[in-house]
Structure formats: C-alpha cells, structure tokens
Amino acid sequence: MATNEQLAEQLDPASTVLMTVECQQGVVGPDSALPELAKAARSSGALHNVARLVAAAHETGVQVLHAVAERRPDGRGANRNARLFRAAERLPVQQYSGTTAVRIAEGIDVADEDLVVRRLHGLSPIAGTDVDPLLRNLGCRTLIVSGVSANVAIPNAVFDAVNLGYTAVVPADAIAGVPAEYTPAMIRNTLALVATIATTDAIVACWKRPRRVVRA
Template sequence: MPLDLSELAAPGSTAVLVMEMQRGVLGDIARFPGLREICAERGTVAATARVLAAARAAGVPVIQCTAAFRADRAGSHTTNTPFLRNLLRDPAHMLEGTPAIEVLPELAAAGDLENRRYHGFTPFTGTTLDQVLRSLGVTTVVGVGVSLNLAIPGLCSEAVALGYRVVVPVDAVAGIPAEHGDAVLAHTISLLATRTTADDLAKAWSPTDGAAP
C-alpha cells in the first residue's frame, strides 16, 4: 500500500531540491527559450513557487541546486557530451558571478541553502549535497525544476541509489518537448519516485490538514 503523502514527505525528514531554476535557464536572460515557453504554458514556475512557500511555512529545508561555470572552465567537464560541447561554445554561458546563475527572484528566499555544481547534470555527484541532507536528518527529497530531459531523472536515480525516498510534483517539473517530459514522468519517474501535485504536497504540509472544519 502506498505511503500517505503526509508521512512520506513529513516536514521533519524532508527537503526540497530545486533544480536549475535560474535566470539564465528559465528567466529573463534564458538560453533555453523552448523550455521557458513550456514552463510558462504549464505554470511550472508558479507550481514550484507554491511548493516552496508551503515548504518554508512548514519548516522544510529548500535547497537551490544551481549550475555555474568558471570563466576558465576549470573543474568542469566541457567536452564529454554533445550537449555541453554545443552549449559552451558561448564563453559567457552561466558564468560564476553573473546574473545568469541567480535563482529566479520569485523562487528565492534568504533562508534557502544552495548546492552549486560546476560539472555534470545532476545534484549529488561531486557535491556535498548528500552530507548536507544527512546532517539535516532528511530521508525524503522532493524534486522540482528542470529538466525532465536530464536533471530530474538524474536527481531521482542518484537519490534512490543513496537510500532516499523521492517525491516529484508533476506540475513543478518540465521537459522539452512537452510530450517527452510527460513520457518521462509516466515511464521513468514513476519507477523511482512518488508522483503528486504542488497543491497536494502543500496540503500535506499544511498544519490544518485533516483538522475538523
């Protein structure tokens, strides 16, 4: 029998991982207009904002998992995938210290933690994320953000391999094309994570959830 969401994502043992919701990815200086359009059409940023507001209100840690590059690309594998080889032909792409790597203003809060990486597509490998989560007593992670092409499946796979349980609000993630993202949710994420919605997750974190009217 599936676990109740309020138990699976209990505030005392859960953290939200926000994947690459950055200005240079989805914001006003985005390099991925197609993905930005899909997120706008589907309300992905708004759904993510609802998840984060509910998490902060319930005391659930929010960790902004961001990507950046040094100008000299030191510490980054830049030629081992076709995607990165093409992307980094632009020497100014997602440079550390530039507005492009900032979290979308509507999703940022002073109390959030940040897990920045300089290589790869996933949040755990080569970062201190696992140690940070364990220090917080986290056993369940909620994955939101982009994209369903690479980062979200990678997040889920890595988290499960490390022993975490995973929850994915389907309206707070997106991929390109949209139909591909839907297929990944149906045929890959469903095997790794409990799928829910932003509103159902917020309800599970509400202190009045289940209370008598």
C-alpha cells in the same frame, strides 16, 4: 499519483527537503540560454508551482535546497565529454559564477535558511556535490525534486536520490522539459517506477494538515 495518506507518511517536515533544480535566471528566466526550456517551464505552470512549493516549505519549516549549475569563465574543471556540454559552451548566455544568470529566478523566494549548492561539472545536482552529506546532516529521509529539466537533470537527481537511500517525491506539475509532451512521458514511463508522483496542490495540502501528536 500518490494518495494523501502515502504523502502524509513521506512528507514529515522534520525529515523532508525540497530541492529546486536549475531554477536560475540563465536557464528559466526571460534571458535564458535555453529559451524553449524557459518557455516550457513558464507556460506549463511548472515554475509557478516551484515557487508555490518553496513558499509552502518556508511556511511549514521544510528545508529548501537550491541546486545551481554554473561554470567558470575559463571553463576550468567543466565537462567536455558529451555533446551537451560542448553545445552549452556555444550558447549566447553562459552560466558564469557570480553573474545574474546563476541567481535564483525571480518569483522564487530564497530565505536565509535555504541552502544553495553550486556545481561546476556533470549532469546531476547530487552526484559529486555537497548535496548528499548536507541532506544526511539535516536528517533528510524524503527529497522532493522540482525544476528543470525533465530531459536530464531531474531524472539524474531522482536516480541518485533513490540510489543513496532517500525516498524521492516528484511533483509532476513542478518539473518541465522539452518538448512539452516529453515530460509526462518521462514521468509515466520512468520516474513513476522509482519515485512517488504527486501534485503541487497535494504536497502543499499535506503540509497544511494538522499532524497527530503522539503522546508517551
């Protein structure tokens, strides 16, 4: 875990963006297409911690970006080049554009200043989407990656962020995957090698600390 000093250096509100990944009703809500993942996100407290991070970001002036995965009803433009995509086509709940399934999950506030980036293809919330240019235009240097899943989208987002030159911060208690024991293993053996690992409490506390004013 990162020290408070390390986090303070990385989490300047002016250059930090908090990204929630696939925290949408059709993924982590009560009527999820992936009930095992939704259960893990809720029972572990990860979804609650995502909501806490979003609330703290709004209070501190940190930009929030919600990354949503969806598809057209006709499937046009969607991937079919992996078993995961083909299996998703058969799920009883579909992440169709404009439906309740692709709305941000209840309990996570979406402010007027939040950005919502929707993708129709691929595995990553960043690659092939508007996220990177938006982050650069915002002056982002540190990207906090939260949400689901630790199996696919979260590591994709972290790797993409690092490859693009951002410092990635992962709140270990604000991501979830299946089975439950996979998430800490992924963090310990993979994400910790390329990202700063922290807790929700540490990030929120860091934002609440008075910041030193450097006078000319």
